[in-house]
Structure formats: C-alpha cells, structure tokens
Amino acid sequence: MNPTTQLFKGEVFFQNNLHLWVNRSSEDFTVPFHAHDFIEYCYVAEGKGFHHIERETFPVSKGLLFAIPVGFSHVFRPTSPDSLGNPLIVYNCLFDAHMVNQLAVVLQDPPILEHLTELQNSKSSYFSVFDRDGSIESLMQKLYREMSVPSIGSTTMLHTLLSQLVVTVYRQKYTEANKPDIQVANDFDQVIQYLEQHLHEAVTMSDLARISKWSIRHLQRMFQQHTGQSFGSFLQNLRIQKSCEFLRGSEHKISSIAELVGYRNIDSFNAVFKKIVGKAPTEYRKLYRS
CATH class of the missing domain: 2.60.120.280 (Regulatory protein AraC)
Structure with missing residues (x-):
C-alpha cells in the first residue's frame, strides 16, 4: 500500500x-x-x-x-x-x-x-x-x-x-x-438510453421500432432477454427509479416530478409509486431528508 x-x-x-x-x-x-x-x-x-x-x-x-x-x-x-x-x-x-x-x-x-x-x-x-x-x-x-x-x-x-x-x-x-454478441447488447443499450432521455413523453414500442430498425416482436424478445421484464413493466420501473432521484435530489413538487417522468395523472403516479417503492412519494422524500 x-x-x-x-x-x-x-x-x-x-x-x-x-x-x-x-x-x-x-x-x-x-x-x-x-x-x-x-x-x-x-x-x-x-x-x-x-x-x-x-x-x-x-x-x-x-x-x-x-x-x-x-x-x-x-x-x-x-x-x-x-x-x-x-x-x-x-x-x-x-x-x-x-x-x-x-x-x-x-x-x-x-x-x-x-x-x-x-x-x-x-x-x-x-x-x-x-x-x-x-x-x-x-x-x-x-x-x-x-x-x-x-x-x-x-x-x-x-x-x-x-x-x-x-x-x-x-x-x-x-x-x-461470456456474452457472444456484444454489438447487439450495445444496440439495445441505445434503446434504453433513448427511453431514459424521453421518459417525459408517451414512448411506445412503435417509437422504439422506428429508432432501432427492429420489429416490435424482436424488441419484445430483447426486453425479456436483457431486462427480464416486458417493455411496459421496464418502462414503469424506470420512471419510478427516476422519480426517486428527483425526490431525493430536487425541490420539485411531486406533481412536477410526475410529469417529468411521464405521468399526466398524479393519482396514477402516486398509486404506481407506492406499489413499487412501498411508500407514497411524500413519505419517501421525508425518509431520505431525515
């Protein structure tokens, strides 16, 4: 040393x-x-x-x-x-x-x-x-x-x-x-990055098919293979993870955070957040502030 x-x-x-x-x-x-x-x-x-x-x-x-x-x-x-x-x-x-x-x-x-x-x-x-x-x-x-x-x-x-x-x-x-096809993994990473950058939008599988040049069916298989989740489930979890970052590191109102991660209805956001995290957004923020 x-x-x-x-x-x-x-x-x-x-x-x-x-x-x-x-x-x-x-x-x-x-x-x-x-x-x-x-x-x-x-x-x-x-x-x-x-x-x-x-x-x-x-x-x-x-x-x-x-x-x-x-x-x-x-x-x-x-x-x-x-x-x-x-x-x-x-x-x-x-x-x-x-x-x-x-x-x-x-x-x-x-x-x-x-x-x-x-x-x-x-x-x-x-x-x-x-x-x-x-x-x-x-x-x-x-x-x-x-x-x-x-x-x-x-x-x-x-x-x-x-x-x-x-x-x-x-x-x-x-x-x-041991992954045999690194290029495919890198291409799929581009799809994930696109999702992360457009969380505030109503992103669909058709949008991802257009930017990746893959079919919707192939994309569905890729999500299961690389994330173990369907597209919808992965997107929902990604949005909640990002909202956790905003709750911990910003002063944004919860309604603003909901919009930033793609939720137009605050009640829907609160319900999904509590289902995944186990606490309401206000409780989660208080826990980390304490």
Whole structure:
C-alpha cells in the first residue's frame, strides 16, 4: 500500500455486530485515497465523476458498480468542486470476513463462495459491472433503507438482500464476460438510453421500432432477454427509479416530478409509486431528508 494511502478499518464501521454497513454519500474532495480491510461494493446512483483505483482512473456515471477487494486503494471524485447541481452520489456496501462466513450458510454455489473468498484475501482484482435492468440499484436502496430504519427481522432481511446482491453482481460479471454478441447488447443499450432521455413523453414500442430498425416482436424478445421484464413493466420501473432521484435530489413538487417522468395523472403516479417503492412519494422524500 502506498504510504500516502489511509487504511480504513472495519471496526470503525461495524459497530452493530452485523459486520455490514451501507451508506449513501455525496462524493467530494475531502475523503482521502484509501484502502480497507473489508470488501466494498460501490454503486454510482447519480451524477458523473471519476473513480481512482490503484494507478487507474475511470470515468463513472449512473449504473456502474465497482467491487473493491481488501487492500486495494481507491477514491471517488466529482467532476468539479462545484457539483451542487449534479452531485456524484454513491451507495457503499461494506462487509468483512465474518460476514463472508455467515453468507456461506446461504450461498450454496461453490464458485460464488470462492469469488467472495478471493475478494477477501486480495487474490482477485477489482472489477466493475453495469446495472442493465435496475436490479442492483433496487437492492442497494433496500439495503440502505433496512440499515437506516431497522425493524423486526432486519438482520435476516439484510443477510438476504446482501446474498442477492452478491449473486446478482456475480451473474453480471460472468454473463457479460461470456456474452457472444456484444454489438447487439450495445444496440439495445441505445434503446434504453433513448427511453431514459424521453421518459417525459408517451414512448411506445412503435417509437422504439422506428429508432432501432427492429420489429416490435424482436424488441419484445430483447426486453425479456436483457431486462427480464416486458417493455411496459421496464418502462414503469424506470420512471419510478427516476422519480426517486428527483425526490431525493430536487425541490420539485411531486406533481412536477410526475410529469417529468411521464405521468399526466398524479393519482396514477402516486398509486404506481407506492406499489413499487412501498411508500407514497411524500413519505419517501421525508425518509431520505431525515
């Protein structure tokens, strides 16, 4: 480890006997370049910036998750010191060797356990995956909520959610590495980007067929293959995820947020939001503000 690198120790974070800690932070220039004696999953939830790992620098934006093994030095930095309008928001999920041993009871797949052991023993390098379908962000949000507002069964729930996160990240890492048709995946990414940029509009499958040059039937298959959801279900979840970002990071009225993500009827927006998130938009905003 470089002598200018600080060592973050798990004993500072794991004060709840869980050997797990999850937070949501706005990155700045005060956190030092650091290594740690625990595994860390870092998920970029909002904004853009840079991730410095060892001797490399990676531009980062929403949807990237980095797995940092024990002993590897890293730090996030926003694009500029004046990033109040578009802060770099990162979820950090930390867990140590004790938690790896506890997860071994749940994780029955030897390759996944070996993968975790290699991260813990610094025998695996850092890596990143892209959250194509929002499943990683959803798990990070649930982990953060459960950690922030514990309730009956929270310990069990946290173990379950962390197990799901480990498996999801592992699947992303190895299915992406073995994916035969990268160009098709990249083309489909363009479709997703179009949706993200036009959430406020009434986007239809016909619109996507026109811009992608694929048939509607082929697009339906692509959504199932790449996201595990139908087009309608994926679009609905994408709109609610974006509305969560607005609720956390803006002062917009809820009616304005509903319009920004494509809902013209506030009652419909409230109903769908509560069904997916489990709380009404006003409750959700209060939870994160508190």
